[in-house]
Amino acid sequence: MCIWLDECPVQEYEQDLYAMLLFLKERIAYQQADHKGECPVPTDTKTGLIPGHTAYAVTKWRYRTTTALVGVCVVSLCLMRAGVPQSWFTDTLVAVMAVYCFTLIVLVWWADARSSAEKRAGYTTIRLGDKQLLQRDPYMGRTIRLAGGEYLSRKEFGDIVAATKAEASRKSVLSR
Known part of the structure; x- marks a missing residue:
């Protein structure tokens, strides 16, 4: 008998069920940690941003x-x-x-x-967000200000956002 899902042998026809169970195990652990206030937020591996808007x-x-x-x-x-x-x-x-x-x-x-x-x-996407956090551009997730650094001017931030928004839309069109 398997105690942890990671230790269970999986047949090929059971892989979808296994993946779903792993996902549920992760979500339960995430919610339990969130209730304790120690939840690491999962981020997208491509952008480093949390999923969603x-x-x-x-x-x-x-x-x-x-x-x-x-x-x-x-x-x-x-x-x-x-x-x-x-x-x-x-x-x-x-x-x-x-x-x-x-x-x-x-x-x-x-x-x-x-x-x-x-x-x-550990980051912010808002121009005047928490100064002690990394600032990432809101579309591609690239770091645009280090933690503790000076805030970007409205123009600098606007230029970065416009450029990364255009790049993100080009990539989404190409990936279709």
Whole structure:
């Protein structure tokens, strides 16, 4: 009888099941370590980034949603000050504001969760993130600032992000 999955002999037809069991074993160990606060975050071997969207991407969506919400609020306030009576249009604006508010709440939570996961992995993708962490570009995962180094200027960071985004999109097109 096998105590650990790693010690079990595997027949060829059982490899898929074996791989799934190894994955589940890893996930259980990961969750147990996470509850203790000592969880090493698994990273992608190609980029060094944790799987999923980066904190940079989610934060960028959060800023865009906030801008759109402020725009809708300004339009609503202007219509209210102008004395426009309630109609289907104003009702639609209120519904749009509600959707934006809900989306913004989710994005604030998600950005914080991604930022915390990156911090546990030992890096940040946010321009003004934790200075004591490595800073990686949000698309290719390359180190762009060493831990403790000075923050990159907005222009430097923007140039790096634009270049790596273009490179990442070229690679994704070529891999199809």
